[in-house]
Every structure is written in C-alpha cells, then in structure tokens.
Amino acid sequence: MSTSIILGIETSCDDTSLCLLKSSDQAEILAFESFSQELLLKEWGGVVPEIASRYHNEKMIPLLEIVLKKANITLEQIDLIAVTTLPGLLGPLLTGLNLAKTLSLLLEKPIYPVNHLKAHLEAIHLTEKVSYPYLGLLVSGGHSLFSIVYSPSKFEVIGSTTDDAAGEAFDKGGKLLGLGYPAGKIIDDLAKNGNENSYSFPIGLHHSNDANLSYSGIKTSLRVFIEKHPELKGNEQMMNDVCASYQKAIVEALVLKSEFAFQLAKEKTQQSLPLVVGGGVACNSYLRKRLQAKYKESFFVAPKYCTDNGAMVANLAHLDQENILPFPLCLNIDAQSRWINKAEFVHE
Numbered sequence: 001m002s003t004s005i006i007l008g009i010e011t012s013c014d015d016t017s018l019c020l021l022k023s024s025d026q027a028e029i030l031a032f033e034s035f036s037q038e039l040l041l042k043e044w045g046g047v048v049p050e051i052a053s054r055y056h057n058e059k060m061i062p063l064l065e066i067v068l069k070k071a072n073i074t075l076e077q078i079d080l081i082a083v084t085t086l087p088g089l090l091g092p093l094l095t096g097l098n099l100a101k102t103l104s105l106l107l108e109k110p111i112y113p114v115n116h117l118k119a120h121l122e123a124i125h126l127t128e129k130v131s132y133p134y135l136g137l138l139v140s141g142g143h144s145l146f147s148i149v150y151s152p153s154k155f156e157v158i159g160s161t162t163d164d165a166a167g168e169a170f171d172k173g174g175k176l177l178g179l180g181y182p183a184g185k186i187i188d189d190l191a192k193n194g195n196e197n198s199y200s201f202p203i204g205l206h207h208s209n210d211a212n213l214s215y216s217g218i219k220t221s222l223r224v225f226i227e228k229h230p231e232l233k234g235n236e237q238m239m240n241d242v243c244a245s246y247q248k249a250i251v252e253a254l255v256l257k258s259e260f261a262f263q264l265a266k267e268k269t270q271q272s273l274p275l276v277v278g279g280g281v282a283c284n285s286y287l288r289k290r291l292q293a294k295y296k297e298s299f300f301v302a303p304k305y306c307t308d309n310g311a312m313v314a315n316l317a318h319l320d321q322e323n324i325l326p327f328p329l330c331l332n333i334d335a336q337s338r339w340i341n342k343a344e345f346v347h348e
C-alpha cells in the first residue's frame, strides 16, 4: 500500500478537532489537536448550534496551522481530506465541510465524506486489533445504538434509542442536579464515592424483547425525585449516592439490551461477535466495568478517541479508501443533519 497523508476534520457538534494521519499498511497519527467548546457553552447550559458554528470558524484555521507545524508537513503534502458530513448539527457540519472544500479546491485533492457514527466505532482500530464482523455499541451525546459492523463501510443497525441518547440522559440529569454541562464525567466521578443501590431509577423498555433503548423516563423520574427530596441540596454524600444510582440505571439498560443485541447478531452472522464500545459515554468507568465483566471479548475505544475527534475521522478514510470521492466531483458533497431514514437498516 502506498503512503498518503490524510487530514481529518471534525466539527459536527461542539468540538473542533483536526488530525494529520499517515496512511500506509497502518495508520500513524502525526498530529492531533482539538478545541472543546465545553467551557464556553457552559454559560448557555448546552450546545447552541449558531454559537458552536462561530467557534468552529474561529478555531479551525489556528488548529490547522498547529497540526501542520507539529507534523512538520506543508499543506501541499496533504493527499486526502476526510471530513464529517453526517449526522450532526447542520451549521457546525457546514463549517468543517467548507474548510474541506476550500482545501480541496486549493490543492486539487479528493475528499472522503465521513459518517460520524461509523467513525466513532471504527476508532477501535487505532489502538486494538479487532476483526470484522463485530457488534458495535455506540453511546454518545447524540446517539445510542447497537450495530453489526461488517466492514468500514457497511454496518447494520439492530437496535437504537427511541428518544434520548445515553449521553443526553447523563447531561440532562446533571443539569437537573445542578452539576453543569456536560455532566457525564462529573456524574461518573461523583458516583465513585456513592452507593449505586441507594435509590432506584427506571430502566427504559425494560420488558421489550429487543435491543432498543429509551432514556426519556429516567430524567422525569429524577426530576420527581429532586422535588421530593429538598434535603439533597448541599448533602454531598446523598448527591454521590444519587449519581451512582442514576448512572447504574443508565448503564443497566445498556447491559440488559446488549444481551438482546448479542443474540440478534449471533442469529444474523451465525457467530458470537466481539463487542466494541465507542462514543463519549464509552469513557464511563462503570459501563466499562460492567461490560468487561460480562463479555470476554469486549473492546473499548481509547478515551482520547471516544469523544468527537479528528483522528477517528482521518482513520475512517484510511480504512475505507475505496469510497474516496475524486476531485472535482467531491465539491458536490453536502452535509446532512440526520443519517437515517429509520426504515432503512443496512448502510453501505
């Protein structure tokens, strides 16, 4: 395989992230820089697409200069531009796509349009050796789904959330508890000093015999709990216990539904598949502990590649070179906020 330099651009939500990757038989990360808008967006209590877009526009070029300098390469040495085009917030996606098209025009180089969800799961290959097919569990702020990953370009969704994502359950719960945004890591940390059996929170779609998830009920039940327990305010131990119990319910749903997903995948592929977990919530220590205890062959994307990042974007282009769009055809690529027509389940 010949060597090429891939620039990865990720701007689908509130992280501006660029990566330069050297692609040959293996992927080698040359430089990787991110700017998280978390602190800036805290005052808004979450992501405001228009504001996130402005920050992307502000940060992309300085980040590009940094990765070029760190990798010690020139712009002209870039062979391929990989950019997240779906799914995500339309404004933020367009900022990254505009940069990709500008560079494509300037350098006359092709673009690889990246499906953000596939990139999250396929990031596993940056640190682990996992063969296809595998059962993927993607848990992030915007998505929660089980899929069979047959190749870098083909994956089949076999279960997904019917409402909120697991990360949203953490973030919205954290907001109700006054913990700030995003709350996943904060709840994870507080839960370490709490007792997960102190309180009981509901597990969505507990009785449905499928791999679907639901997280809308749990935050309503947390709201009711907070109203009933004014003594929670200022009570550190009780807050730790609530966080541990709330986190347990979120994770319990994933563990329970992983059994159905595992079974469904076995019926479809006639084999027991290894489990790969990716997306921001894959950083959760309790989720890792529970799934590792349950599945002998479970692999977790490395924390630095779990939350939105340019490395996973460049990596998907490295893995899926067949689907690169040549220049100038690539200038017609568009961004899409949604990925699927839910009726359409196999994606190639």
Ligand code: KG4
Binding pocket: 013, 139, 140, 141, 142, 143, 166, 167, 168, 170, 171, 182, 183, 184, 185, 188, 279, 280, 281, 282, 283, 284, 285, 306, 307, 308
């Ligand atoms: O993958 P990601 O960066 O964004 C999306 O594509 O949505 O994931 C962000 C999500 C947030 O909801 C955040 O609270 C959650 O990942 N998260 C965590 C942890 N670290 C990040 N959730 C639970 N435990 C963590 N340690």
Ligand code: ZN
Binding pocket: 116, 120, 140, 141, 279, 280, 307, 308
């Ligand atoms: Zn993501």
